[in-house]
Amino acid sequence: MYSLVRFHPVMRNSIAIAVPLRLRPNISNTLPHHKFRPTCFHSHEGHTISCVPYSAPQTKPMALHFEILGRFNRARAAQLTLPHFVCQTPLFMPVGTQGTIKGLTNNELERIGCQIILGNTYHLALRPTSELLEEAGGLHNFMNWPRAMLTDSGGFQMVSLLHLADITEEGVTFQSPVDGKPMLLTPEESIQIQNRIGADIIMALDDVVKTTITGPRIEEAMYRTLRWIDRCIAAHKRPHDQNLFGIVQGGLDPELRDICVKGLVDRNLPGYAIGGLAGGEDKDSFWRVVAQCTAALPEDKPRYVMGVGYPLDIVVCSALGADMYDCVYPTRTARFGTALIPEGVLKLKHRAMADDTRPIDPTCPCMVCKNYTRAYIHCLVTKDAMGSQLLSYHNLYYMMRLSRNLHTSIVEGRFPKFVCDFLQTMFPKGDVPEWVCNAMEVAGIDISSCCAPFPSCQEKYSSDEIGTNDIHMELRLTHTSYRPTRNLEI
Amino acid sequence: MKFAVKKALSSSGARVGVLEVGSCPAPIETPALLLATRKGLPHFISPELLPSLPSPDSNLLQVSPLHFLEGLSTTTISKIGGLHQMLGLKQHGIAAVPRDSIQCLPESKAATRLGASFETPCGRLLIKPKDYIEMISCMKPNIWASLADEVPAWVSEKRNKTSVDRTLRWLDDCISLYPAAGSIFGAIVGGTSLEERKRCAEEVAKRNVSGYWIGGFGLGEGIDERPALLREVMDILPDEKPRLTCGLGLPEEILQGIAAGIDLFDSTYIYSLTLGGFALTFSLDKSGEQHNLQSDQIGSDSTKINLRATAYRKDMSPILENCTCYTCQNHTKAYINHLLNVHEMLAQTLLEIHNTHHYLRFFHVIRAAIQDGSFEEFRQAFLESRREHFKGEAIST
Numbered sequence: 004m005y006s007l008v009r010f011h012p013v014m015r016n017s018i019a020i021a022v023p024l025r026l027r028p029n030i031s032n033t034l035p036h037h038k039f040r041p042t043c044f045h046s047h048e049g050h051t052i053s054c055v056p057y058s059a060p061q062t063k064p065m066a067l068h069f070e071i072l073g074r075f076n077r078a079r080a081a082q083l084t085l086p087h088f089v090c091q092t093p094l095f096m097p098v099g100t101q102g103t104i105k106g107l108t109n110n111e112l113e114r115i116g117c118q119i120i121l122g123n124t125y126h127l128a129l130r131p132t133s134e135l136l137e138e139a140g141g142l143h144n145f146m147n148w149p150r151a152m153l154t155d156s157g158g159f160q161m162v163s164l165l166h167l168a169d170i171t172e173e174g175v176t177f178q179s180p181v182d183g184k185p186m187l188l189t190p191e192e193s194i195q196i197q198n199r200i201g202a203d204i205i206m207a208l209d210d211v212v213k214t215t216i217t218g219p220r221i222e223e224a225m226y227r228t229l230r231w232i233d234r235c236i237a238a239h240k241r242p243h244d245q246n247l248f249g250i251v252q253g254g255l256d257p258e259l260r261d262i263c264v265k266g267l268v269d270r271n272l273p274g275y276a277i278g279g280l281a282g283g284e285d286k287d288s289f290w291r292v293v294a295q296c297t298a299a300l301p302e303d304k305p306r307y308v309m310g311v312g313y314p315l316d317i318v319v320c321s322a323l324g325a326d327m328y329d330c331v332y333p334t335r336t337a338r339f340g341t342a343l344i345p346e347g348v349l350k351l352k353h354r355a356m357a358d359d360t361r362p363i364d365p366t367c368p369c370m371v372c373k374n375y376t377r378a379y380i381h382c383l384v385t386k387d388a389m390g391s392q393l394l395s396y397h398n399l400y401y402m403m404r405l406s407r408n409l410h411t412s413i414v415e416g417r418f419p420k421f422v423c424d425f426l427q428t429m430f431p432k433g434d435v436p437e438w439v440c441n442a443m444e445v446a447g448i449d450i451s452s453c454c455a456p457f458p459s460c461q462e463k464y465s466s467d468e469i470g471t472n473d474i475h476m477e478l479r480l481t482h483t484s485y486r487p488t489r490n491l492e493i
Numbered sequence: 494m495k496f497a498v499k500k501a502l503s504s505s506g507a508r509v510g511v512l513e514v515g516s517c518p519a520p521i522e523t524p525a526l527l528l529a530t531r532k533g534l535p536h537f538i539s540p541e542l543l544p545s546l547p548s549p550d551s552n553l554l555q556v557s558p559l560h561f562l563e564g565l566s567t568t569t570i571s572k573i574g575g576l577h578q579m580l581g582l583k584q585h586g587i588a589a590v591p592r593d594s595i596q597c598l599p600e601s602k603a604a605t606r607l608g609a610s611f612e613t614p615c616g617r618l619l620i621k622p623k624d625y626i627e628m629i630s631c632m633k634p635n636i637w638a639s640l641a642d643e644v645p646a647w648v649s650e651k652r653n654k655t656s657v658d659r660t661l662r663w664l665d666d667c668i669s670l671y672p673a674a675g676s677i678f679g680a681i682v683g684g685t686s687l688e689e690r691k692r693c694a695e696e697v698a699k700r701n702v703s704g705y706w707i708g709g710f711g712l713g714e715g716i717d718e719r720p721a722l723l724r725e726v727m728d729i730l731p732d733e734k735p736r737l738t739c740g741l742g743l744p745e746e747i748l749q750g751i752a753a754g755i756d757l758f759d760s761t762y763i764y765s766l767t768l769g770g771f772a773l774t775f776s777l778d779k780s781g782e783q784h785n786l787q788s789d790q791i792g793s794d795s796t797k798i799n800l801r802a803t804a805y806r807k808d809m810s811p812i813l814e815n816c817t818c819y820t821c822q823n824h825t826k827a828y829i830n831h832l833l834n835v836h837e838m839l840a841q842t843l844l845e846i847h848n849t850h851h852y853l854r855f856f857h858v859i860r861a862a863i864q865d866g867s868f869e870e871f872r873q874a875f876l877e878s879r880r881e882h883f884k885g886e887a888i889s890t
Contacts, residue, residue, distance in 0.1 A: 102831060106838040109823065111541050131806065131831045139809060139827065147823050358569045370541055374581025376573055382532060382564035386614075388838055389534050396539070 066203070067246045067273045069305050073414035076447035077297060077324035080413035083305055085203040086244045087143060088151040090118040092305065092326040093409040095317065095402040096153060097334060101126045102146050105334050106392040107399070109148055115369070115396065116403035119151040119203070121329045124196055125160035129181065133199035141201025152202040153329070155309075156193045159211050170210055172227065190234040194247070198240050206276065207235040209250040214284035221254035228252045229266040236270060248307060250278035251296050255288045264299040274305040277325070281310030286438040290319055294445050297324035314343065314405055318425055319439055321409050322418075322446035333402050337394035340384035343401040345428045349377070351394070356381035369400035419448050426453040494635055494676040494703055496523075496735040496756075502868055506727055506754030509863045512735060514586035514635045516577055519549040523735065523756040524747075524863075526856050527555040527588055528849060529595070529764055532563075533580040536764060537842040538849070540581055545819045545846070550853045553586045555759040557593040558628040563615045567631040575633030589634035589675070591620065592643065592739055594711060594761045599643040601652070606659060609642050622666035634675045638706035638737070639667040641680035646713035653684040656709075657693045664700060676703035678737055685714050687725050694729040704735040707755070711740020716749070723753035730754075744775070744796075744855065745879070748872045751859060763852055767844040770801040770833050772812045773851040777858050781874030783882060795882045798826075800844070805830040818850035819843075 068084035083090040097104050097112070099120045104112060112120070122142055127133065131145075139145040143152060158175055168177040174189035190208040197205040208231055210224035232249050239247050249267035253259030267275055277296045280289055293308060297320075300306050307327035308320050317328050333343060340352035344364045350356075351363075359377040371380075371393045383390030412421035422443070426435050433455025443450045494514055499522075501508035510523040528535055533556050535543070543551065556576060561567075573579045576587050592599055596614055603610035608621035625640045640663040642656040660682045667677060679702035683690035697705065707726060710719065730736065735756045741747060742762035750758060766773065775796040776783050783795060798805075798812070808830070811821035820829075820843040832840035862871040 101835040101837060102828075103837050103839045106539075106842065108539070108542060108819070108839065108842065110819075111539065114541065126835070130835050131827075135807060135827075138807065139825075145825075145828055145831075147828070357564060358566065358572070360569065360572050370581075374540065376579065378565060378569045378573065379532075379579050382561065386563065387531055388537055388841070389531065389539070392537075392539050392838070392842075396541075 066242065066244050067305075069274075069303060071303070073416070075413055075416075075418040076322075078322050078413055078418055078446065079324060079326065080410045081305070081326060083326070085119070085151045085246070087149065087203050088118055090151060091407070091410045093317070093321040094118055094327055094406045096121045096327065096329040097399050097402070098123070098329055098331045099146075100331075101130070102142060104395070104399070105338070106388065106395055109146070111396060112148075112399075113150070115400045116407065117150065117399065119153055119327075120148065122152060122154045122200065122202060123160060124154045124157035124193065124200065127154075127200060128157065128196050133196040136201070137199035141199075143201060151204075153204040154197045154200050154202040154206065156206045156208040157188055157196065158193065158208045170224075170227075172230075174208070190231040191238040194235050194238040195240075198245065201241075202245065204246045204248055204274065205239075207232050207247060207249050209252055209278055211279060212252070212254060213282045214255055214279060214288070215282065216254070221252075221256060222259055225253040225259045225263050229263060232267060232270060232272075236272075246273040248272060248274040248276050250276045250309070251300075252279045254279060255284060255292060257291075257295055260292060260295055261299065264296060268299075268301060272304075274307065275300050276307040276309050278309045280308065281312055281330070286436065287441070289316075290323070290438055290442040293320050293325060294323045294442065314402070315429065315439065317405065318409070318422060319442045319446075322422060322443060322448055324446075333398035334395045337398045338385075338391040340390070340394065342380075342394055343398045345425070346431075347429055351377060351381050351384045353381075363397055364401070367397065367401065367404070369397055369404075371397040371400070422448050423450055423453050426450055496704065496733070498732060500864060501732065502863060502866065504869050505752045506724075507751050507863050507868045508732075508754060508756070509860050510735065510756055512586075512756070514553070516584055516635060517549055517552045517586045518584050521549050521553060521586070522860055524751045524856060524859060525550065525553055525757055526852055527553045527737075527757060527759045529593065529759055529761055530554050530556050531596075532560045532565075533576055533582075533587075535845060535849075537767065537838065537845045539842070542819060542842075542846060543582075546850055547853050547857070550857065551849065552584065553588065553757070554582070555588050555590055555593070556632075556634065557591055557597050558589050558625070558632055559591050559597045559611055559613050559618065559620070560593070561628075561632075562613070562618065567627055571631040575631065577633070586636070587632075587634040588678075588737065588757070588759075589629060589632060589637040590706065590737075590739060590759070591625070591638070591640065592708070594740055594742075594759070595764055599641075599712070601642070601644040601648060601656070604642050604656075604659070609640055609659075609663075622663045623670065626667060626670040629675065630673065636678060636704070636737070637675050638678045638708070639664040639680045639702075641682050641706070641708045643682055643709045643712060644684050646685045646715075646718075648684065650686065653686050653689055656682050656684065657689050660693065661696050664697065664702075668700060668702075678702060678704040678706040678735075680706045680708050681726055682709040683722075683726075684709055685718055685722065687721060690722050690725045691729065694726040698729055698731065702734070704737060705730055707736060707738040708740075710738060711742070716746065719746075719749060720753065723750065723755070727754040745876060747855075748859070748875065751863075752868075752872060760852065763845065763848045766797060766848050767841050769799070770840070770844070771797045771799055771848075772829075772844055773797050773848050774813055775851075775855075775879070777851075777854050779858055779861060779871070781862070781871035781878070783875065783878040795886075796879065800826060800829045800840075801833050802830075812847055813851070816847065816850065818847050820847040820850075 066086055069081055071079050071081045073080040081092045083092050096119045097117055100123045136142050136145055168175055174187050176187050179186045193208040210227040212221050212224040249272045251263045253263045297306055305326045308325045311328045312330045342349040342363045356377045361377055362372040364372050412418045435454050496512050498508050498510045511520045512523055513520045577583050598612045600610040600612045603617055608619045611618050622640050629637050642659040644653055644656045660680050664679050679697040679700055681693045681697050683693045737757040738750055738755045739759055741750045741758055742760035747758055805826040808826040813821055829840055829843055862868045
């Protein structure tokens with residue numbers, strides 16, 4: 004086994020000095036106490052945020068420790084201690100599908116402030132295979148990522164990527180994309196693969212159904228998910244250093260969701276995810292499901308809303324009591340030349356950007372906004388690899404900054420003000436979408452100062468309005484319904 | 494810009510010099526490598542990782558002004574304040590040369606008496622001296638080459654002579670239009686004709702320039718034709734001014750250029766290697782000996798390894814054991830092999846870092862050999878042992 008020596012380049016404006024740090028390979032099978040260290044989370048503005056002295060884990064061996072540090076009604080800010088890293092929630096997890104976050108190196112990800120990254124079990128099992136990852140000492144070692152990691156079960160990709168996938172009681176049957184052989188992914192197999200990959204959090208194999216589907220299929224899927232969770236729990240070989248999260252299914256039916264929540268809570272899992280959303284349902288249904296689940300799930304365990312997403316959705320879900328999010332949106336939209344800014348999005352491909360010498364976001368302290376103009380990025384995007392690298396960097400920085408701001412504003416007792424400022428910047432005319440108003444009412448946050456006197460439904464807009472708006476106000480299109488898989492950016 | 498020769502060998506034209514460029518934090522020793530860029534930044538190495546390369550060696554970049562014709566007007570560049578400001582590279586030295594040998598290639602058939610022609614991603618462009626000077630004055634590079642009419646080795650004598658005439662005329666245009674930005678390097682062309690090379694060099698040497706850009710190489714001439722052509726040019730040029738060349742990329746060509754007296758090189762070798770999934774592994778031993786490292790892998794030889802090969806699937810060691818680049822300090826061959834397999838851009842980033850780092854170290858070793866006075870022996874040993882390995886592998890496969 005080789006030992007890795009880490010190289011920390013110093014701030015880019017000074018001469019680089021090699022400071023090797025010895026990094027211990029992460030192949031322990033016992034609770035790695037020595038890796039824990041109390042973390043002061045530093046924002047790039049230089050402030051120290053919630054430096055919490057580390058509290059010793061409870062006597063029962065656990066792979067996760069969740070401690071709430073601040074609240075506002077349903078919203079909470081917490082410290083989530085995982086085997087590889089101590090995280091602050093609410094947090095956003097970038098998706099590193101195939102063992103890398105497109106184009107960014109580990110040290111850039113650390114600079115940006117990524118705490119947990121997500122790996123896709125389906126892709127990794129194909130290449131380089133979970134057996135090879137196990138031989139390498141787990142995905143952490145293989146990628147040399149020192150912080151936390153989460154793997155999904157592989158089920159979602161299978162259903163969404165493969166035309167001939169079919170779900171039976173046994174598992175998900177599909178044709179192998181490599182050689183066309185019929186294959187079967189069972190709950191047991193999914194957990195075994197994830198055990199080999201070695202992430203801090205692993206997801207149970209669930210029966211995922213799109214929320215746009217109606218009928219008995221949803222009920223079938225929900226009950227099957229509960230049956231499968233038991234099989235997942237039984238198959239899980241590493242509960243002492245990998246946390247198995249259950250996924251709440253049930254479509255948009257409150258009764259089904261309730262049954263599922265109760266069933267999962269009975270199993271006393273380390274954390275829970277709210278699945279089956281982010282697939283095309285309307286926003287009004289979306290927030291109601293999140294609200295119902297967060298109300299019913301236990302207080303003292305993390306709640307992960309899968310596939311979310313847009314900054315606005317993250318703020319709303321956090322107000323309703325969710326803690327963790329993941330989505331390909333920031334990195335994917337970067338590759339199409341779209342930057343995330345507090346006002347919404349900025350389409351750098353647009354001709355108007357060609358002589359705009361402002362930074363992407365004047366309020367953003369990231370390396371890209373400090374050094375580059377919109378005009379320069381415009382000439383790079385969609386043509387050169389560097390363009391998508393720089394935009395991915397900025398977009399992820401934006402998401403991490405949003406996560407940090409959510410956490411600190413809750414801890415420092417100014418969450419409602421943060422929400423209002425956020426909405427005012429995004430909707431300067433006061434046209435906050437109705438679903439957001441309704442959700443905030445349930446969350447107990449007064450956003451009347453951000454809303455225009457007669458807030459109306461945002462599904463319709465006049466073509467004049469689009470003409471007079473700045474190009475980056477096309478966000479309205481993104482916020483009427485949830486379609487992260489469609490190319491809104493083009 | 495200031496340049497001074499520190500040591501020159503009598504046995505060959507090789508010399509060690511020191512180049513001071515306004516924006517660089519420290520003087521740069523020559524012979525030096527200029528990093529190839531696309532629109533001013535490296536192809537894959539992010540600005541965050543540039544400081545991880547050896548400094549100040551890695552602080553010189555070659556930028557082609559033509560890249561920006563694809564989407565960025567000169568007025569905008571001016572408004573931003575020039576290349577250094579726009580690229581966020583205030584501590585780097587920038588040399589502007591229209592030809593980048595990858596995507597902006599001189600197209601001699603379309604050149605006219607009015608301007609040089611280039612094939613670029615935006616199509617074929619005719620660049621006139623006036624337009625070129627406008628670009629330079631907006632971009633404000635530290636060093637820039639005058640506009641040249643480069644021709645490949647197979648053109649007629651008449652065409653070759655015309656190219657020298659045009660290049661000289663454009664040099665005068667550039668000087669008279671005086672962009673008041675950066676140091677001008679006079680372009681010297683002449684193809685494979687010894688007389689034309691001599692004539693061009695003599696004429697350029699008469700002009701008031703800060704250095705010389707020797708073009709027309711890497712365009713079809715044989716590697717054995719070059720030493721004579723280089724010598725012809727170098728004999729005429731004054732010693733105290735720096736010489737920059739284009740189109741000499743392979744280690745053998747670099748050594749050839751240094752032996753003739755060239756101080757600054759750009760090289761597309763690193764870019765080609767990176768795209769192909771190759772990592773440089775040739776020995777940096779100061780004797781020049783190329784020890785047999787890994788000659789049994791598919792597509793690899795002892796000078797570089799092909800990380801796409803399945804042999805590296807489970808290889809949990811870094812590319813080179815004692816390399817101090819970011820890639821070797823943090824990642825394994827197995828990981829890079831996986832990244833190449835799944836077509837992830839990070840593979841190219843990591844390879845470009847390693848290859849650049851390795852090549853910069855190569856230059857460092859060469860400079861040490863010149864200082865020692867052992868450059869000729871170094872070069873001999875390097876070339877011969879490399880040839881032996883290639884021969885050996887050709888026979889064994």
